[in-house]
Amino acid sequence: MGHSPPPAASPTPYRAGVTDRTSGAPQRPDAAFAGLPAAVAAALEGEAAARDADGAFPAASFQALQGAGLLTAPLPASLGGRDVGGEALLRLLRQIGRASLAVGRVYEGHVNALGLIQRYGTPAQLARAARDAHAGELFGVWNTEDGPGLRLVRAAEGLTLTGGKTFASGLGHVTRPLLPAEAEGGRVMVLLPTGREPGTPDHAFWQPLGMRATVSGRVDYTGAQVREEDLIGQPGDYYRQPEFGGGALRFLAVQLGGADAVVASARAVLRGLGRAGDDVQRLRFAEVAVRLEAAWQLTREAQRRMDALPDGADPAPLLAYVALARTATEDACLLAAEAAERAVGARGLLAPWPTERLLRDLRMYLRQPAPDAARLAVGAWLLDAPEDRNSPWEEG
Ligand SMILES: Cc1cc2nc3c(=O)[nH]c(=O)nc-3n(C[C@H](O)[C@H](O)[C@H](O)COP(=O)(O)OP(=O)(O)OC[C@H]3O[C@@H](n4cnc5c(N)ncnc54)[C@H](O)[C@@H]3O)c2cc1C
Missing domain, CATH: 1.20.140.10 (Butyryl-CoA Dehydrogenase, subunit A, domain 3)
Structure with a gap:
């Protein structure tokens, strides 16, 4: 690998982590954002040992995050968020990771999914995702797979999935998983509400050394129906x-x-x-x-x-x-x-x-x-x- 010519100086001084890079519209993060409130950190720390012991999902921690407005913090202010991105987001993730690594992992997936929808989704998809996040729906990105992985097949009767995912953090609790899947034109992103297509979970997969409370199981989506409006962005966007x-x-x-x-x-x-x-x-x-x-x-x-x-x-x-x-x-x-x-x-x-x-x-x-x-x-x-x-x- 050789070195490429250095990039030209940026005309944009700062961008939030979930800024739509393609629109060129600079966003400024909420300067008043103070990070993880001490009471929320205490709630996360307080739940961590019990969920490690019983292997259940840290639902109370996510209620605390929602109560503090942190499920919507990365969204733009125009959608009720706080534009938390860039270094402010890294600080928040570090604070959450310190309080509970399992919660930090799942929260990171939530933030990632919202960022992908903001970057590659349509305004209508983003508005719907924002409404869902305000209502407490939990997002995630389930990319990891074994075997042939997840495929999106287009047939006369519509779009159908075959295969599944492994290491699906928050399985049974993440209600808006974003599923990268192989399709004819490349890898596409499918945002599939679990209320409509829950998939078949396999919790026996998850017998880990640690991070038990992330509930990162295996899930099979074979036969799940996908609508055009579930597709986020264009083939290849996920790996951009x-x-x-x-x-x-x-x-x-x-x-x-x-x-x-x-x-x-x-x-x-x-x-x-x-x-x-x-x-x-x-x-x-x-x-x-x-x-x-x-x-x-x-x-x-x-x-x-x-x-x-x-x-x-x-x-x-x-x-x-x-x-x-x-x-x-x-x-x-x-x-x-x-x-x-x-x-x-x-x-x-x-x-x-x-x-x-x-x-x-x-x-x-x-x-x-x-x-x-x-x-x-x-x-x-x-x-x-x-x-x-x-x-x-x-x-x-
Ligand atoms: C707690 C937890 C939660 C997770 N949640 C999610 C989730 O919600 N969504 C999701 O998508 N994923 C999730 N993952 C999966 C995660 O993103 C990684 O994919 C996974 O942890 C990597 O597994 P690995 O250590 O086997 O990595 P690998 O990349 O397989 O590395 C293991 C070893 O294989 C070697 N190796 C890797 N690639 C090659 C190659 N091509 N040729 C030869 N050797 C190679 C490496 O050098 C290394 O020694 C989660 C993982 C954990 C631990």
């Missing part, structure tokens, strides 16, 4: 760059929140044991602090570059930077997990200390698609860099 690759920044923010929780719980254990002042622990967590903060700054910077990227610009430099943030975040979170395990020891890994649950959740949620491909992209970007650059990561 830089939005597809750049979407990783959202899960990085959630993961970093999960690492925050692990570190905070380890600190509480150390304080309880009177060991927070030990030099060994301080050295251990100094390394963690450097890595986590570096990963967060890379994630923020990648978001800034994405928001500033002009329409039609080569996305390759940005995607290499996103891969850099992904690699740094995976390494930082794994280091945080290992440091916490070493610091608290076996007795700190017993319930009711929350550390063991938080570690299981973090280690599970760190498994995101093609991590080694991201690492390879980072190495390739550096080793293929032109000689005249101080750093392969500098802009321009």
Whole structure:
């Protein structure tokens, strides 16, 4: 992979994460948005252990998010939202991830789906989605599949689905799943209300190490009828760059929140044991602090570059930077997990200390698609860099 010419300077100073890139209409996020209210964070934290234990969906947490207007916060103000995107959205995702990684994962899917509808849907589809989100309907994006995956077939009697999805977070609770499916012209997005087409769920699929409360089962849609109005955007839109690759920044923010929780719980254990002042622990967590903060700054910077990227610009430099943030975040979170395990020891890994649950959740949620491909992209970007650059990561 060679380096492409740098993109021209952006005429747009800031764009919310769900801005319609194709319309060119700049949006400003709600400057008064204060992030996750403490009471909502407490509600999420309060429910997390019980839902890990019983494997049920954290419904009370989502009621709290809805009550705080956070299910609609990423929508434009014209549709009753707060234009929360860009770095403000990353901060919110990190806060939610810290309070409950399982809720953070499902909320990230909700935000992703609304962003895809805003970017590629018609005004009528977006207005309907906004009404639904205000009414408390939960959105998600179920892309992962095994075997032949989900296909949309056009026949004389209409549009029909065959196949299904795996890792469908919020199965039975997400009521507006967005389902990428292979069709004749390419991959299409099908927004299928579960009230009309619920699919056949398989909850036995979900026996995970952690993140149990995401209820991420398998679902079969064979025979489900699709209407033309259920199709969002054009074939190929789902994989359009830089939005597809750049979407990783959202899960990085959630993961970093999960690492925050692990570190905070380890600190509480150390304080309880009177060991927070030990030099060994301080050295251990100094390394963690450097890595986590570096990963967060890379994630923020990648978001800034994405928001500033002009329409039609080569996305390759940005995607290499996103891969850099992904690699740094995976390494930082794994280091945080290992440091916490070493610091608290076996007795700190017993319930009711929350550390063991938080570690299981973090280690599970760190498994995101093609991590080694991201690492390879980072190495390739550096080793293929032109000689005249101080750093392969500098802009321009
Ligand atoms: C809690 C949780 C909730 C989730 N919820 C959702 C959801 O709601 N919607 C959704 O769509 N998905 C969801 N997912 C799935 C997620 O987005 C990823 O697809 C999944 O976690 C990646 O699985 P993996 O670790 O097996 O990744 P992989 O990409 O398969 O990586 C595993 C290993 O395979 C290697 N590998 C990957 N690709 C190749 C290749 N082509 N050739 C050779 N080696 C390769 C990698 O290097 C790595 O070593 C969820 C996952 C989790 C953990």
